[in-house]
Structures are given as C-alpha cells and as structure tokens.
Amino acid sequence: MTASSPSGDAPSGHAIPDDSQPGAPQPDATGSHGPRLLAPGLRIALALAWLGLLVAAGLWLGSRLQLSGDLRKFMPAAQTPAQKLLIDELGEGPGSRLLLIALSGADAQTLAAQSTAMAATLAVEDRFQFVANGMDGGLDAVPERLRPYRYLLSPTLDGQAFDAAWLADELGARVQDLGSPAAGLIEPLLPADPTLETLKLAEAWQPANAPQRVHGVWFDRAGREALLAVQTRAAGFDPTGQQQAVDAIRAAFEASRGDSAATLTLSGPGAFSVEIGGRTAREASLIGTIDSIVFALLLWLAYRSWKAPLLGGLPLATGGLAGLAAVALAFDGVHGITIAFGFTLIGVAQDYPIHLFSHQRAGLSPWANARALWPTLGTGVASTCIAYLTFLASGVDGLRQLAVFTIVGLGSAALATRFVLPALLDPDARDPAHSPRLARLWARLARWPRMGPVWFGAVAMVALAIALLAPGPFWQNDLAKLTPVPAPALARDAQLRDELGAPDVRYLVALERADAQTALQDSERLRPALEQLRTTGAIAGYDLAARYLPSAATQLARQRKLPDADTLRPMLASAVAASPFREDAFAAFVDDVAAARAAPPLRPQDLASTPLAASVDGLLLRHADGRATALVSLGGLRDPDAVARVVSANGAQLLDLKQASESLVAQYRSRVLWALALASVLLVATVWFALRSGRRVLRVIAPMLLTTLLVLALLRGLGIELNLFHLVALILAAGLGLDYALFFDHAGDDRDSQLRALHAIIVCSLTTLLVFALLATSSIPVLRAIGATVALGVACNFVLALLLVRGAAEVDGDPMPSRATAST
Template structure:
C-alpha cells in the first residue's frame, strides 16, 4: 500500500512537472525587480537601462598579434558581423564602413546631410566636387570612390557615415581603429537585443566569439569583450555554475544529514517528495499568474526555501515512534506546523501589494510552495512512513545533551541587555546604513570593470550617468529642440568640457529641417543643366550621372523621412534608443561622454526650454538612488504589515500572552541581532537583506513554535530538539553555501539567513522551551524541604 501511494505521488509530480515546464516562460529583465517609476528621471532610467544605446553597446578589442594582422582581422570580423540581423551597428573606423547607411534610404541622404545647409547644391559646389573626385581617382582611395561616383559625386554617403561614427572615435591605423598604444584593434558593436534581454545578449556574444574564431584562424590573437551585454552573459554563466555547485553540495549534504539523523535510507527519499511538490506548485502558480515570464531571481530565491519546506517532514519524522499512528502524530503536530506556515505565508503575501512585479512573483511562489509542502506532509506523507521506527527520545546522546541544556540558566535581564546593545549598534555603527548604489550590487569582476572603463575611454562610448532630455508633445518638436543644442555642445567639445555626445537628430532631422533642405534642392532639369555646364571641359560624361539626378529628384519630392520609415533598418536602433515616442509625449535624449561641468550644461538646457518642449539635464545616478530608496520604503512598509499580521497569527493560535511572548521574543531579538551584526561588520543593507529577514523570521517562528508545542513533556522535548537540530543544520548548510557565493544577491541572502538560523536556534532554545515536568516538580519541592 505504501509503495503504491509513493508511486502514485511520484507519477503525479512527473505529470505536473511536465505540464509546468511546458507553460513556464523565463525572464531575465531586472526591471521586474524595480518599482513603478514616479518621476521623469525614474521613468527615463528604466527605459534607458533596458532600451538605451548604452545598454546595447559591446566594446571589442583584438590583441596578441602584429597590428597589420589585427587590422585585417578587424576588417574581416566587421564584414562578418555587419549583415547579421543581431546587430544594428558594427563599426571599426574603416573608411568604407557604411553598414549604418541602408541602401533603400540612400536617396534621402540629401535630406539628412548638413553639407548644403550653408552652401547650396549649385554649379560651384558641383565643380568643386568633381575636381576633388579627379584627385581621388588618382589616389589610393580610387577603389572606394569609383563605385560611388555615378550616384554620389559629392560623396554624401561617406560624409554621413563619418558623421554617424561614434563621437570621439580613436584615430585609425591601417584604416581601422586602434587604441592609443597601437596594440589593440577596436570595434564598437550595437546589438538589436535590449540590455535586459539576457537571451538576446547571449546569442549576440556567442555569435561574435564564433565569428572571431573563424576570422582568427591560426593567429594567436585574442578577443576581449566588454559592455552590459557581455557582463550579463558572464554573470549568467557564473550564476549557473555556482547554482549547480551549491545545488549539488546541498543535495549531498541533505542526503547525508538525513541518513545520519534517522539511520534509514528511506528518509531522504520520503523527505524529497514534499520538497518536489512544493517546488512544482510554486513554479506552476507563477507560470499561471505571470504568463509574460517568471524571473530567474524569483526561482533562485524561491528554491532557497528548502530550509523551511524540509522542516515539515523532519518534525514529523522525529516525532514518529512505535505505538503512535502516523496520522495521529501529524494531527498532534499540525497546530504548531500550520501556525508557522500561515504566519510565513502571510509575511510573504504582503509583497503582493509592494508594487514590484518581481516581489509579487516571489510572494506567489513562496505562498504556493509552503502551503503545498505543509498539506502533503499532513495528508499524504503519513501513508508512506514506517509506523514503528526507533523513538528519538531514547537516544542516550540526545538525553545527555538535553540534560546539559536544562542546566543552562534562564535568561531574563540579559535579553534586555542584548536588545539594547543591538539597537545601539544599529544606530551608532559607523558608515551608511543603506546601500543605494545599484552598481555596487553587480557581481562584475573588477578587472572586467576596469577593462570596460578603459575601452570606453578609447572609443568615446557614451556614459550612462548624464543625459540631456527634451520632452514634448511629438517627435518633431523634441528633435528640433535637441538639434538646436548642437552649437552649444560642439563648443564644449571644442574646448574640452565635453568629450562627445549623440542624439537622434544626428540621424533623423526634424520635419522642418527636411522641408527646408528639399526646397533648396534643384529640380531634375536644372540639375542636368548644371552638370552639362560643369562637365563641359571635364573627362566625365554628363549622362554618366543620371543615377545622381534621379536620387536628388527623389529626395526633393519624396515624403519626409519619419521614425516609422526607419523600421527594419540599422538606423532604427540608433534612433529608437535616443528617441522615445509615446502616444501622448515624446522624449529625445542626448547621451553625453566626459561631461566636466554638469551645472553649466543644466543652465543651458533650462534656458533652451520653451512652452512646447522642456529640456533638462538628468543625473541617472541620482535617479537610480531615488528609485532604490523608494523601493526600500515599499519593502519596509510591507515588512511592517507582515510583522503585525505575524503577531496576530501567533496570538490567534496561542491566545495566552505568556505563550505568545515566548514564541515571538526569539524571532524579534534575532532580527535585531542580525541587523546589528551586519552593521558592525560594515555591511550596507540592500533590498535582498530585507527580503532575507522575512525568511529568517519565518524560520525562527517555526523553531519557537515547536519548542512551545513540546510543552513540559521531557520525551517530546528531546524529539523536538532533534527535529530542530536537523532543520537548523540543513538550513545552515544551504545558506552558508549561498553566503560564500560571488553573486552579491545570493551572498546577501545567504549571510543574513545563516546568521538568523544560529540566533533563532539559540534564542528559541533558551526562551521558548518549557521546563520538563520532573524538573519543575523538583524545583517546587525544594523550598518545602
């Protein structure tokens, strides 16, 4: 009968797991763990982090071979990557690098170029252009110029390609970019995938590496790659490797601990069933309620709940003994077990109202997993266990240990001293209490960060801190407003106050500018007449330039170029990252590199604001810090509500103030001690420390509830001691391994909960346990003697 039930349970788990796996969609977008933006700066920060140009850039460096070999490899790599739809821009400084200029937009070059804004396209301009082309044809550049001549004698294609090259680009060597030392060939790649699309970024990074391996051949050259996408790929791989190592160690430790604790090979197998049920239930719940995707952090953190979920079967196993029906055993434990489950679920359920999608997912996963683990322990697990195992209370070692524990003095005033000392440490510990800098949470290797800083300086890639933002009612208004800033920005670049800048107006002029350029273009008959006059004494034939006449005429009469026309072209990514168009407003961004005097530029932006367009300089660092502070406020509010509900749950379950106080005191003291120790250790608290505190509180509540539930029966106290020892050791193993992780999020969670396990166990043992009946009777009799 027990075997049939186990097989049926396993079959249901396999079927449920298959159904959940088929429905589950994973997401790596960290914006799910950010609160709803309230200010313009916060909204822009979230858009910029995920979609902006800085988040899409990959910086490449080829080194380890002779410069001419590296230059050839750079050319070959650029040629291999440019046609790939994964990339919107692949630039290496080559003169013939026109990948950013799509062929179907070539006729529009006379609406996009600034060449004829001051000097019209007339006979004089054409004469100068053809004289220059004659010289070009006699130079090494002839191979590049000759194919362009029939349609583009003024070389506007090259003019635009140069204008669209990254600002502050390095000087080329062998016709491609090199660093200042001339030892590394540099490339700048912009991906179509957004910065918070880990799958797309992984695909892009792996494609670049594969293409480089092909291009390199037998050369000893090496590829270095940096940028947000490369960081996310490295972090993802490192997280996966650490998760596998930690998971393997946890599994081995769990099996060995259960074998040692119960001397039976069945217990690890039986204990795994509630855990598997909880995991599948949690995944199924979030897959059902969040069809857009479940974040990996939700799943990673959710499965750390092994420390709570495993408590339920362990308490059941430790209290089972001969002469006691498993069903009666679990019914006796159910009041304490269910109280702990309800309290922990209520604590996490408060995150449903945090306004943060990632925390809502975490709440759903946790509540579903804990509830199912408790229910299967209550209604299924008793049908599988041996009804007559050895009684844990008969263990001589545990009896001696409990005897020593009973000899410990009951703490009274010392607890008040501990609480006051912890509060004083929290208040007076040196250094900031909260960590508001998102960048310090990243697990990016310091050497990789140093390389990123170095290559950004070499390539003039945009910074992500300061951004000029123009907000108005439509795209034309904000494009015109940012274009009007170009003289002021160019002046600052010229005198060194600004290294460079980029804006959508570089690629897409406003409608008014395009109309003005159209009206200045000659019509086809006039242009042919000019060509005939200019080329009368030239080796060029006038009829050879019919494609040029056709392109100018099309530019003169074509509908104005809009953002929609750029869709599907490489320019779309550059413009979309700098021009954010919404139904009721539009925002044009100007990314800045090497800004020395933010206040000066903020004054310029403020002065340029008008009735239709507001211009301001945004500090993304301040915006990120304000977002973190707001996020923390919501989590602290949720924790406050959770604490009140936790107290209410324990009060309803126990009803007597003395019992309630005995259960809650260890948990409350533990929370104070954890925060105090972290502060004294110089740890700046993050969101993940706060979330881990909820988990630590749930664990402490379980320990105290079961010590309280054991009452004054010595045998039951020993069984409870055994169960809590096994639970705490298992949880300590899991979270100690997390505390050793190189991933800041996992390290914060692991260290917080591991410290909480130790404090909860010690304080629950000292505060929540009852005196054994024999000891209490002896204590009462002594005064009479």
C-alpha cells in the same frame, strides 16, 4: 518555514488538543485515530507513484513554462523622468545591447584582417542591429535606398548655395580625388553623387571620438588591439538572446583566427549577464548538489533509515512544483529571479517532514502524529505565508510572483506533509526521546540560565544602538555594489569604452516633447549650446538623434534649396564643360536630386531595417501615447553642474541615472518595509489566535525579534550596508525563529516531548545552517548577502529559543513550575 502550535497544557478553554502530550489518548499503530496504515509494499508503491507524479508534472510544466529575464518586473513604478528613462534603458536601451570587442595577441595586419572577417560575418547575422569596426569609413551606414535623401540629411546646404559655381568646385575636387589612393572608393559614387555627399554623411555619422584606424579598421591608441562595437537586437534583459549573440561572436572569432595567436576580449552588459548567469548556474548547481548530499546524510544519521532522505524530499518537491505552476497560471511569464529566490525561500519546507519524523514513535499512528503536530505546524506556515502575502500589495510584479510562489509552495508542502506523508511512514520508528546522547545534551542545555526581561531588554538596546550608530551608511542604494562582475572586468570595460569613444553611461540630457518632430526640432536648437560646452571643455563630445535624422522642418528647408531638373541640367552642363568629365556622366545625379525634391521628409519609422535605425531609436524614444523623448549622450563629461545649467536654460534636463537608480531602490525598499510592518501585525494576530495567551505569544515572538536586532547589529558592526536582499533574508530568518519557538512551546514541560522537539529543531537548524553557510561563501553578492544573513539568523534563533522558550526541566531535582501550574 515551519510552524508551531500551542501546547496541550494551556489554560482551560484555550488549549489546542495535542495527542502527543502526557495523558492524551495514545492510538495504537493500527491508526485507530486516522486512516489505516498501509503494508510496507503498498507504502513503497505509493512513494514511487508520488515520485512519478512529480516527475511527470515537472516535465509537463517545463515544456510550457515561459521564462522572463526582464529586471523591470522587480522594479517599482517609475515616478521621475530619470527613473522612467532608467527603466527603459535597463532593458531595451542601446547601452544595454552594446557589446565591445577587442582582438589582441598578434601583429596589427593580422588583427585587422581578423576584424574585417569578423565584421563581415556578424553583419549578415540577424542577431545584430549593427556591427562597426571603422571599415570603409562607415559608408555602409547610408543604405542605397536612402542615398537620394542625402541633401536632406546633410547640413551642407545650410550654409551653401546649390549653384553652378559650387558644382564646378566640387567637380574640380573630384578630378584630384581620382588621382589619389582613394580613387577606388570614390569612382563608384561619382555618377550619382559628384559632390560626395554620401561620403560626407558617412564620415559625419562616425562616433564623435572614434578610434584611430590602422589598416582601415579601428585600433586602440597604442595600436595593439583591433576594436569592434556591435549592438544586439535582443534586449539587455533577454538572457537567451544575449547568450546567442555572445556565441555568434565567439564562433566568428574562431572562424577568423586561423593559425594566429590572437585572443578575444568581450565586454558590455550582455557579455557580463551571460558570464554572471553561467557562474550563478554553476554555483547554484554546486551548492544544490552539496545541499542534497548534506540533507540526505543528516537525515540518515538522525533517523538511521535510508527512507528518511527520500521521503523527506517529496513534500519539498511538491511545494516547488505547485508554486511554479501557480505563478505560471497567474502571470504572463515566470521571472528567473522568482524561480531562484522562490526555491530558496521554500527550502524551509524541508523542516516539515523532519518534525514529523522526530515526533514519530512506536505505538503512535503516523496519522495521529501528524494531526497532533498540525496546529503547531499550521500556525508557523500561516505566519510565514502572511509575511509574503503582503508582497501582493507591493505594486511590484516580481514581488507578487515571489509571494504567490512562496505561499503556494509552503502551503502545498505543509499539506503534503499532513495528509500524504503519514501514509508512507513506518509506525515503529525509533523514538528520539530514548536517545541517551540527546538526553545528556538536553541535561546540559537545561542548565543554561533563562533570559529574563532585564537581560532581554539590555541585549536588545545594545543591538539596536550598534545597528543604528555603526559608522557608514545604513542602507546600500548603489546597485553597482551588488554586481558580481569582477573589478578587473569592469576596469577593462571602462578602458574599451574610452578607446571606442562610447558615451558616458551615467549622465544623459533629455527633452521630453509632445511628439517626435518637436523633440527633434528642440534638440537641433540645443546644438549650439552643446558646441559651446564642448569648446569650454565641459564635455568632450555629444551625440543626438538629429545628427542622423534632422527634423522634418529642417529637411523641408534644405529641400527648397534643391534646383528642379530644368534648372539643374544647364547648371551641371556648365560645370562639366570646365572639367574632363563626359557630358552625360551625371544623369543619375540629376535623377537623385529630382527624387529628393519630390520626396516627403524622412521620419523615424522610415529608417527601419537600416543601420541608422539603431542610432536614432537609441536617442529618440517614442512612447505609446505619441510623446517622444530626445536624448543627448555625453562623452568626456567633466563639469555636470555647468552642463545642467546650460541645458536647463535651453529647455532640457540633465539626468543622473545613478541618482535615479538609487532613488528607485529607496522607493522599492520603502514599499518592502511597509509590507513588512503590515506583515508583523498580521503575524502577531495569527500567533495570538493560535495560542490565546499573551504571555505565550510574547515568549514565542521574543526570539524572532531579538534575533532580527542581533543580526542587524552584527552586519552593521562588520561595516556591511544593508540592501533589499538582506531584508528578504531577514524575513526568512524570522520565520525560522518563529518555527523553533513554536515547537519548543508545543513541547511543554514533558521531558520526552522536549527531547523530540529538540531533536527536530537540531536537525532542521543544521540542514538550514549548512545550506546558507554555503551560500555565504558564494562569489555572487546577492547570494552571499542572503546566505550570511540567514546563517546568522539560524544560529541566533536556535540559542534564543532555548534561552527564552524551552519548557521547564528538572535540574538538580528542582523542577520549574509548569505552564499549566503557573496559569492556574
């Protein structure tokens, strides 16, 4: 945002010198009041050198920039257990890393073959923690090195004695199994596992509501789509990792498709983030291209010079690179949102050279022109930076980054405009004050009635009433409403989750305990209550870490039921004697039981690099201080109140992540509002320091205040719930309004100065309005919110600055008294 400065006709002792005012010394084109002017060839060389330096700096910075996509950097510190869990789940939780795949468009056998081929390809990819499609009943879920532990992990021995009678029954069942179609699967397991405990575990670890199997793999209920679920190693907030995972899945699909007409549907947070990121980049590129073309055309039309668009972009580019470098130096990684929003917010720096161009005229040195404008420009820049300076105290890392980027960027662009750009300007530029068209426009605008205190108060009261009393919630706390994912894609995602039996993504049961073992033990005690809830229909199913990894106490209890080798051998010999198996067929079984008797209990860290690790790590969160939270995911939740009562009675808590996200948004908004309140006080103080007149301060700030109320009223009157991005946009719009008012105030009552200020503000407002009007058409809700808010703000600020701040003009020969006369 650009800024303004006091006019030279302020009361004596409070005026800021302005060389552009009538009566001020007018330096000639030789630059007697500043550095000497450069020859045309040297000006071109300096411009090229500046451009080259920017390109070199951009390349250097791009090679060293560490980008971050962690959304948690833009979240305030979590206060409640649900908020803490939400922050963890947002980036690293299994839900954020789960991708759902559906294959359709071919016959079931072809789709099953493709599912099998894809699963085999993806399973060896290091990008995925697990790949599941129901193949082999999930036997691969039990790695070879964990199979001796099967009796410690399985609940079989909780209600069954390990004796000769049981072994004899199991061997009899195996004889029948070997005569069944499943013989090929069972026979390799028998020497080490005659009771098929490995297979029982694999089946028990299948999802509680697993899909049906057709041709050995998962299919939907209608039997028309083959289903797969994969979990990425990359966190949900890692856009690069998620993009690589999506690319790997698409490549595996293409490799398995052959000549079939099958189609791929990919869903889940990672897939959505990749799609949103691509769409955002495409729209940003299109809008940026149109913005650049419009900016160049407007500057060419306004100044009739091909140099204006080129020179006008140099301060903006300088500010962008300076802001980016400052964030890179001050923080550990630059967030993508910081870059996106930062460049949007400092885009107002394009106004700085426009003011310089519009006030340049023959006979006036560009250096003197810049010096005369600097108090006004500097006041506006300082005021805008103050609004973002308060974000440094917000306690949110992302807002701090945005503040540093914006403050350094705007300051650098302003300084480049003041101390470098004048060296490149032609001192004999066309004076906008001599434009007949502009004079006719100003004559019409001068006849507009001024808005007095009564009308100002009436409009403000009506706008405030509409903003506060419009039906519907004032604030939008539901983050789901900000998602740019199309409704059909969300519905498809919900359908696939239902088909795959994926857990509810809103509710979780949590038990936070002093350590992982205590959390596992208490979650085991919770299982009977969960079973009762399933029986009554309050939930359709549940999942918890203890299902895969029992507590050490439970494992030790099962271990004590295992016989030693001297006891097991005669027991086994007796069972084998009554069966057709050879006496030495189960030597490996005896070794496994002996290994299980001597092994220490399995702990979470022992599961690293196994498929079980993904399931356990997602349901047992271990914290840096040693504490742990055991989670219970719920499927088919129908009665949250009943679940909350039951789990609370068992020392657990039902967490509503939707409510947690809304409270976090409200907390975030509260921080921003307090920051803005502080910024408002500092802004008024800054303008007062510059203008030294209460009357002028009120007149300069009035358009900004009324515009804010009018934009709020328009948005609320249209039924729009306000979100955090509307607030950011209102700050930007307020800065623009202050800029327009300051420059109208700077023009005073001199007709030529008024025309130059009007010319600059028209060019500034048109470029800004077109850019943000384009943003308002975006399919991305965040961009749309910012675009619509700022576009409305630009229009209101321009009109109100004319009605409230413009200098006196001669209309029908009746000049209004000047500020200097009135002050006297």
